[in-house]
Amino acid sequence: MRIMLMTDLEGVAGVLNAVDWIHPDSRYYDQAKELLTAEVNAVVDGFAAAGAEEIVVVDGHGPGALNPALLDRRAWLSRGTFKPVWPFGLDRSFDAYSCVGQHAKSRTPFSHLTHTGSFACLSLAINGYEIGEYGQMALCARELGVPAIFAAGEEAFAREAADLTPGVVTVAVKRGVLDDTFDDYDAYSYERAKTSAIHLAPARARELLREGAFQAVKKFQTNPASFQYREFTTPYTLVLKTRPAEGRPPKIVTKTHPDSFIELLNAGN
Numbered sequence: 001m002r003i004m005l006m007t008d009l010e011g012v013a014g015v016l017n018a019v020d021w022i023h024p025d026s027r028y029y030d031q032a033k034e035l036l037t038a039e040v041n042a043v044v045d046g047f048a049a050a051g052a053e054e055i056v057v058v059d060g061h062g063p064g065a066l067n068p069a070l071l072d073r074r075a076w077l078s079r080g081t082f083k084p085v086w087p088f089g090l091d092r093s094f095d096a097y098s099c100v101g102q103h104a105k106s107r108t109p110f111s112h113l114t115h116t117g118s119f120a121c122l123s124l125a126i127n128g129y130e131i132g133e134y135g136q137m138a139l140c141a142r143e144l145g146v147p148a149i150f151a152a153g154e155e156a157f158a159r160e161a162a163d164l165t166p167g168v169v170t171v172a173v174k175r176g177v178l179d180d181t182f183d184d185y186d187a188y189s190y191e192r193a194k195t196s197a198i199h200l201a202p203a204r205a206r207e208l209l210r211e212g213a214f215q216a217v218k219k220f221q222t223n224p225a226s227f228q229y230r231e232f233t234t235p236y237t238l239v240l241k242t243r244p245a246e247g248r249p250p251k252i253v254t255k256t257h258p259d260s261f262i263e264l265l266n267a268g269n
């Protein structure tokens with residue numbers, strides 16, 4: 001069994017805010033990378049213990065957020081530019097898709113460090129259904145016939161994943177405590193708006209991640225049909241709405257494709 005494990009940073013337990021933790025010049029960036037890599041290792045351990053043979057970890061945070069020196073020896077590390085960009089090296093040779101460290105999509109109430117791609121995104125919707133970063137990759141996986149089996153990050157994200165990919169095994173490692181009433185915020189203010197959360201101790205988060213990852217692979221082995229995707233009908237229409245950012249006014253971009261979500265995402269890249 002071959003699994004892709006996509007990673008992100010903002011949904012990791014102990015990553016407390018954006019300014020101090022998620023940018024390369026943030027004062028705790030190195031600590032954040034260690035916390036993410038430890039969560040990745042917990043997932044890799046669970047996958048491997050359940051029988052996964054090959055686990056490809058994709059460093060999905062924009063500037064990169066894995067510490068290769070700390071990575072579990074059973075994992076492969078994928079990092080670099082793909083052409084086309086989407087779906088970051090995922091193809092039909094993978095049996096399953098998964099993610100860890102993920103945060104919820106822009107505008108999600110009671111999530112933490114909420115955004116989609118960047119804090120300049122107000123919303124991204126496919127056929128009227130708002131998706132986040134998980135949805136972008138998961139719907140590529142759907143098109144390739146690869147099931148999404150495991151989704152970990154903050155609690156609001158776990159709900160988002162369950163809605164888009166029913167049956168996916170989720171693990172929540174922190175819980176945002178603020179509603180989302182910030183549609184009129186610009187990117188700078190939104191990055192600073194959703195920074196309140198209750199975190200699991202990272203050591204406890206790793207226990208739950210290992211167990212969830214183990215259960216996801218076992219479920220895949222015994223009942224692969226239990227992993228589902230929400231239905232979307234063709235043609236596909238993608239609507240991106242942005243917030244004001246660095247003096248740029250908000251904008252709305254609409255793209256359509258008759259039958260390929262992957263080609264739709266790549267259009268214009």
Ligand SMILES: [Zn+2]
Nearest residue numbers: 008010117133
């Ligand atoms: Zn992200």
